[in-house]
Amino acid sequence: MSEFVFQWPAALALLVLTVPLVRLLGYARKQRLAVIKAMGGGRPTHRRLRDVLRVLAFVCLVLALARPGYAPRMESTSRTGRDVVFALDVSRSMLAQDVPPSRLEVAKQGIRDALDQFSNQRAGLIVYAGSASILCPLTHDYAFVRYMLDQAHPRTVDFGGTTVQSAIEKAVDQVFIAEREGVQDLVLLTDGEDNGSRVESTLERLQESAVDCLLIGIGDPQQGSPIPIDDAAGGSGLLEQDGRTVYTQLDDEALRELAAASPRIQYLPVGTAPFNLGKLYQEYAQDLPVDANTSESGLRIYQEAAPYLLSLALLLLLLSECWGAQGLQIGQLAIGLCALCLSSPQELSAASPAIESAFKQALESLNSGDFESAHNEFSEVYEYASTHDAAPRTLAPIQFNRGLSLIQLAQANAETNPQTALDLAQNATLAFLSAKRYQSELDRAGKRLEFTAQLITQLEAQIAAQAQADADLQAQMEQLIERLQALLAQQSKLRQSLIATDPSRFNHVRRKPAPPEPSAEIVRPLSQSMVAQQNTSIADSVAIRSQMEALNQQLTPPALELTDFETVLTEPLRLFSTVQAQQAQAVKQLSAWMHWLDARNSLQIIEQKIQEILDQLTSDSDQNSSESEEYEEMEEDYDYMEDSEESMSSSEAMQGDFAAASEMQALPEPNYSAEDILLEEQGNLQFRQQKRAAANAAQVENDY
Incomplete structure (x- = not known):
C-alpha cells in the first residue's frame, strides 16, 4: 500500500467548488473596481493576492477534511492469548528467608520466568498486603511490567498484613475487562497468613467475573522463620511483637481450604523448592479457552497530516484578511498562533471545579506567554490535585502543561544562563515522564521527552x-x-x-658638596x-x-551597546x-x-x-x-529535581480504571534511557511510601 493516502477520499469531491469560488471572487473584484471607478477612481483597496490566499486556504481545508495520512504502521488485532494479572504479596512476612534469598525475591523471579515465556498474553501487576495497588495495567509491554516489578517492596502499599480479598477485588474491579470474560487469569503468589479476608465475598467476585485463579503458596509450612528488618539506626534485626520475635510459615491449610471452596481456584504449594512459574502456568492454562479472534491483517494506522493543513489554512486566511501595511505584523501573529496550535497544551479531563478553575487560569498564563507564572500555577494545581486523590487522567495534563512551561523557560534562558536552562529542561523531563506514567496513551508526552533530551544535550554541550x-x-x-x-x-x-x-650621588646630605661627576668613560x-x-x-x-x-x-559582551562598560x-x-x-x-x-x-x-x-x-x-x-x-x-x-517526588505516581494514583484505557491502546515502548532520573524517582517513591506505611502501621494489629 502507499505510504501516503487520503483516509476519507470522498471529501476530495468538494474541490470542485474551487471553480465557482474563483469565479465568485473574480466577479466581486470586478464589481469592486466598478464602484471605485464610479466614485471618481482611486487606489484599489483589494489586491488579487488576497483572493489567491483565500482559494488556497479553501483547498487546504478540503485536503484536511480528507484526512491525509503518512508513515503507516501496523497494529495487530490478534487476541489469541489470555489476560494474566500477577498479584504479588508484599507483606513483611514475605521477607522471611526460609526460601533463599527471601520469599519475596523468589516470587518476583517466578513472575519474571513467566514473562519470559509469554508471547500473546497481556500481563498486569498488582501488589497487596493490607491493601492493594495497581503497579501496571494489562499490556503486551513485558519490559514495563518487569520494570514495575523491580519497584515492588513492602512499602509499596499503605497497610501491612495480608488480605487476599483486596488483591482479588482490585483485579476484578479495575484491571480485568468484562468483554474478555472467560479468558482472564489471576496468578496470586503469597505465603498465606490472611488477616481478615471475607472468603465468601472473595469467591463470589471470582465466580461472577469468570476469573480463574492460580494460587501459589511460598514458604515452609512446617517450621516458622523469623522476619529480618532494618532498624531505625540503619542496622538489621528481626521483627518483634510484644517483645517476642515473630516467626512466620506458609499457611498451607488456609490456602487449601480457600482453593477447595471454589472450582475456579487451583492451589499449588511450592513450599521451599525451586519452581518455574512459566511452566506451571502453561500446564495450568493448556486446557483453558483463549480468544478465537486470529485476524492476521491487523490495523494500518497512519500519522495524521490534517493538523498541519489546518494550521496552514488558518495562516492563509489571516494573511488574506489583513494583507497590507500591517502584513508583517499579522504574519508574525499568524505564525505564533500556528505554533501555539502545534504545541497544543493538553486539555484537562473531568475534575473537581476547584482543580478545573485553577487549571484554566494556569493554561491562560501559558497561552499568553507568561511561562514563569504558568509553571508556578501548574505546580500549585498539581500539588492540590495529588493531595486530593485526583484521577491519573486529571494529573497527566497538569504535568504535561507544566513541562511545556518549563521547556519555554529553558529556551528563554538558554543563551544567557545555560546552567539554569539545563536545570529547567531536566525538570521538564520529569514532568513529561510523570504525565506519561499517569496516562500511558499520551503520545505527545513521549515526543516532548525526545525533544527535551535533544535540548538537554545541546545545553550540556553549550555549558561544556x-x-x-x-x-x-x-x-x-x-x-x-x-x-x-x-x-x-x-x-x-x-x-x-x-x-x-x-x-x-643619591644619598648625599644637604649643604654637603656633591661628589664629582664621574668620567665619560x-x-x-x-x-x-x-x-x-x-x-x-x-x-x-x-x-x-x-x-x-x-x-x-x-x-566585553559583543551585543552590549554601553560605551562605559567596565x-x-x-x-x-x-x-x-x-x-x-x-x-x-x-x-x-x-x-x-x-x-x-x-x-x-x-x-x-x-x-x-x-x-x-x-x-x-x-x-x-x-x-x-x-x-x-x-x-x-x-x-x-541544590536539588533540581524538587518535583521528582511529585512526578512519581503513588500507589493511590496508580489505582483507577486502567482497564478501559488499556483496551483503547497498548502501553508504548518505555524510553528510560535517563537512568539517573529513574533511580531518583525510585528513591523518592520508596521514601514517601515508607513514611505512609509508618503512619498507618499502628492501625493494623499484625503488620507483617
Missing part, C-alpha cells in the same frame, strides 16, 4: 564549551600575570643597578646598558598591552598606560648622568603601578575562584 572558554581565558590571565611579574622584576633590577652605580657604557635594558622592558610592555586589550575584548581589565589598562609613559620618560632620563635621580623615581613609579595591577588581577582571580567553589557547593546542595 563555555567551561572550556573560561578555562582558556583563565590560562591567558595567568600568563598575563606571569608576564607582569617578569616585567616588575626587570624594572626593579634596573632600579637597583641604578642605585648601585653611585650611592653617594664610566658613564657612557653604563648609560647605554641601562637604556638597552629599558628598551627591552618597553618592548615587553607593548606585547603585554596587546594581550590585555585582547583579553578585555573577550570579556571589565576586570579596565582599570589595569589605565594603570598600564601610566607604566608605558613612565618607561618612555625613563629612557630619556637614563641617557644623561645628571637625570639618573629622576630615572630612579620614574622606575619606582613604574614598579608601584605594576604592583597595583598585579594586586587587582590576583585579588579578582582569588575572588572568582572562591565564587566558583561556592557555586559548586551550592550546586551539590
